[in-house]
Amino acid sequence: xxxxxxxxxxxxxxxxxxxxxxxxxxxxxxxxxxxxxxxxxxxxxxxxxxxxxxxxxxxxxxxxxxxxxxxxxxxxxxxxxxxxxxxxxxxxxxxxxxxxxxxxxxxxxxxxxxxxxxxxxxxxxxxxxxxxxxxxxxxxxxxxxxxxxxxxxxxxxxxxxxxxxxxxxxxxxxxxxxxxxxxxxxxxxxxxxxxxxxxxxxxxxxxxxxxxxx
Amino acid sequence: xxxxxxxxxxxxxxxxxxxxxxxxxxxxxxxxxxxxxxxxxxxxxxxxxxxxxxxxxxxxxxxxxxxxxxxxxxxxxxxxxxxxxxxxxxxxxxxxxxxxxxxxxxxxxxxxxxxxxxxxxxxxxxxxxxxxxxxxxxxxxxxxxxxxxxxxxxxxxxxxxxxxxxxxxxxxxxxxxxxxxxxxxxxxxxxxxxxxxxxxxxxxxxxxxxxxxxxxxxxxxxxxxxxxxxxxxxxxxxxxxxxxxxxxxxxxxxxxxxxxxxxxxxxxxxxxxxxxxxxxxxxxxxxxxxxxxxxxxxxxxxxxxxxxxxxxxxxxxxxxxxxxxxxxxxxxxxxxxxxxxxxxxxxxxxxxxxxxxxxxxxxxxxxxxxxxxxxxxxxxxxxxxxxxxxxxxxxxxxxxxxxxxxxxxxxxxxxxxxxxxxxxxxxxxxxxxxxxxxxxxxxxxxxxxxxxxxxxxxxxxxxxxxx
Numbered sequence: 001x002x003x004x005x006x007x008x009x010x011x012x013x014x015x016x017x018x019x020x021x022x023x024x025x026x027x028x029x030x031x032x033x034x035x036x037x038x039x040x041x042x043x044x045x046x047x048x049x050x051x052x053x054x055x056x057x058x059x060x061x062x063x064x065x066x067x068x069x070x071x072x073x074x075x076x077x078x079x080x081x082x083x084x085x086x087x088x089x090x091x092x093x094x095x096x097x098x099x100x101x102x103x104x105x106x107x108x109x110x111x112x113x114x115x116x117x118x119x120x121x122x123x124x125x126x127x128x129x130x131x132x133x134x135x136x137x138x139x140x141x142x143x144x145x146x147x148x149x150x151x152x153x154x155x156x157x158x159x160x161x162x163x164x165x166x167x168x169x170x171x172x173x174x175x176x177x178x179x180x181x182x183x184x185x186x187x188x189x190x191x192x193x194x195x196x197x198x199x200x201x202x203x204x205x206x207x208x209x210x211x212x213x214x
Numbered sequence: 215x216x217x218x219x220x221x222x223x224x225x226x227x228x229x230x231x232x233x234x235x236x237x238x239x240x241x242x243x244x245x246x247x248x249x250x251x252x253x254x255x256x257x258x259x260x261x262x263x264x265x266x267x268x269x270x271x272x273x274x275x276x277x278x279x280x281x282x283x284x285x286x287x288x289x290x291x292x293x294x295x296x297x298x299x300x301x302x303x304x305x306x307x308x309x310x311x312x313x314x315x316x317x318x319x320x321x322x323x324x325x326x327x328x329x330x331x332x333x334x335x336x337x338x339x340x341x342x343x344x345x346x347x348x349x350x351x352x353x354x355x356x357x358x359x360x361x362x363x364x365x366x367x368x369x370x371x372x373x374x375x376x377x378x379x380x381x382x383x384x385x386x387x388x389x390x391x392x393x394x395x396x397x398x399x400x401x402x403x404x405x406x407x408x409x410x411x412x413x414x415x416x417x418x419x420x421x422x423x424x425x426x427x428x429x430x431x432x433x434x435x436x437x438x439x440x441x442x443x444x445x446x447x448x449x450x451x452x453x454x455x456x457x458x459x460x461x462x463x464x465x466x467x468x469x470x471x472x473x474x475x476x477x478x479x480x481x482x483x484x485x486x487x488x489x490x491x492x493x494x495x496x497x498x499x500x501x502x503x504x505x506x507x508x509x510x511x512x513x514x515x516x517x518x519x520x521x522x523x524x525x526x527x528x529x530x531x532x533x534x535x536x537x538x539x540x541x542x543x544x545x546x547x548x549x550x551x552x553x554x555x556x557x558x559x560x561x562x563x564x565x566x567x568x569x570x571x572x573x574x575x576x577x578x579x580x581x582x583x584x585x586x587x588x589x590x591x592x593x594x595x596x597x598x599x600x601x602x603x604x605x606x607x608x609x610x611x612x613x614x615x616x617x618x619x620x621x622x623x624x625x626x627x628x629x630x631x632x633x634x635x636x637x638x639x640x641x642x643x644x645x646x647x648x649x650x651x652x653x654x655x656x657x658x659x660x661x662x663x664x665x666x667x668x669x670x671x672x673x674x675x676x677x678x679x680x681x
Contacts, residue, residue, distance in 0.1 A: 140493035201433020
């Protein structure tokens with residue numbers, strides 16, 4: 001008997017005959033109802049405000065701009081404020097490369113010790129101040145983990161209230177290879193419980209929160 | 215490590231540095247968890263829901279395992295099954311050897327410790343690089359984790375600095391945590407990018423997507439799982455949840471209970487190897503589903519323990535853990551949850567002291583985010599130990615003698631009265647700090663001087679006065 005058979009038959013010997021799959025599915029769905037009684041309330045009525053408050057509380061910095069056209073300037077402001085050269089590793093996605101990057105040199109490659117990289121979040125989650133990224137041709141995962149400064153563009157239109165709202169947007173049969181919720185800069189409390197940023201991932205997380213359609 | 219629990223405890227209690235280190239981390243954890251729970255008025259409802267989700271999965275475990283296997287396979291993940299730790303070690307090392315792996319990076323996983331993966335890799339001649347900062351520290355020190363969330367919490371910054379001075383080239387310039395973290399970042403960065411295999415654990419296995427879910431704060435997990443050619447996940451079969459939404463319901467409990475945060479910095483879902491056009495990611499993904507005693511727990515009185523989501527709150531709030539630390543327990547998992555699990559994993563004969571090293575104050579059950587009745591489970595081990603004749607002769611004789619008195623109420627009361635008089639002689643100052651035949655107690659703590667009269671005598675006097 002294979003290990004698989006041994007494990008499954010040991011379980012079945014204890015649990016007895018199982019229920020039909022559709023009944024189990026109904027039971028599982030009911031476990032999450034009503035959803036509001038078991039999750040925290042949002043900290044502000046407007047999603048951008050709620051997101052910004054939660055993100056700031058965990059050490060993410062926020063720059064709110066109007067329209068995607070304002071992104072390159074916001075990125076340049078950030079680099080200058082941190083004394084960084086006007087260079088960025090940039091996620092190779094059309095929404096970002098289509099912008100006018102005059103004054104900044106974006107690169108689709110990322111070095112192991114890259115000072116700064118810029119990416120685009122698919123969604124933001126107001127409940128927790130989290131950013132969602134998915135792997136794919138337009139998004140190397142290392143782009144979000146190698147740099148010391150990680151700058152993420154987030155459109156207000158893609159803000160979701162709760163974690164469940166993100167889960168609802170995933171089709172179970174079409175989940176990405178790698179989905180990551182980023183909630184604040186990398187940190188550790190492994191030495192005497194004392195909090196230090198930038199353990200392995202970015203020590204700085206900066207969100208450019210973009211309002212409007214453009 | 216010394217073989218006897220009593221000796222390990224004595225050594226731990228005699229170490230003032232250890233006590234300081236434990237107090238710093240667990241004290242912080244306790245305060246932060248309390249604040250996080252106070253900030254989440256729905257915590258009680260969330261806990262009831264979390265418990266119900268875990269119970270539901272355990273009641274249909276075969277269904278969810280097969281569902282997960284089907285969906286993970288559809289995403290291109292190779293699913294392996296291991297009935298015990300030896301099978302799990304063999305599967306992982308064989309994957310590494312077949313790939314001619316020279317260097318393996320590992321992101322912290324308690325299951326990996328449970329199945330003895332670190333040793334197995336060393337025995338197979340494969341370089342193992344622990345990438346979680348705490349695991350890096352204990353790898354350098356040649357130790358085991360002393361806590362499931364903060365594995366190196368028993369070491370002070372000075373002790374960490376000592377290790378890094380020899381192991382890091384160039385050595386860190388200062389002994390403050392920030393400088394040492396920077397040093398580890400620099401040293402490990404190069405290892406991440408040159409590893410052949412990355413091994414991680416999983417906090418949840420999502421049945422309807424076939425994805426694994428792992429939570430970390432440092433970012434080492436993504437750097438462990440993305441660059442190498444092969445990604446291996448080892449996970450216990452109890453980690454299943456029906457869907458991503460169910461995982462989120464449990465995450466709200468897990469993170470608050472573990473660190474007092476609301477979300478870890480990185481919540482990562484993996485579903486299969488690199489896809490066509492993907493910019494990075496491993497070429498192969500394997501998952502090893504490990505039983506190692508879990509189907510036995512399903513069938514016996516320890517089934518509730520399968521709900522455990524490994525947050526560590528029980529140990530942070532345990533008066534015993536906070537005195538002796540994690541290593542004294544001698545198993546993979548310390549504290550209250552470890553005292554329930556170690557007898558399952560290592561056998562009751564060598565771990566019967568653990569369920570006895572509990573004051574039954576119930577704090578662990580109070581803070582458990584999935585309502586595991588830990589004291590009840592510990593009592594169940596005590597009963598088994600008695601039934602199986604594992605208690606040593608003096609204990610059996612002592613309890614037998616006590617039972618002789620307890621079955622004869624008059625004699626028992628007489629003995630109590632005498633006992634009280636004798637005890638009061640030893641506690642003239644209000645506390646008893648030395649007692650013949652009870653040094654095991656009085657060496658480490660004082661006992662309050664007992665009342666002049668027993669409860670029964672006081673009760674009777676009261677009844678008489680009322681008449």
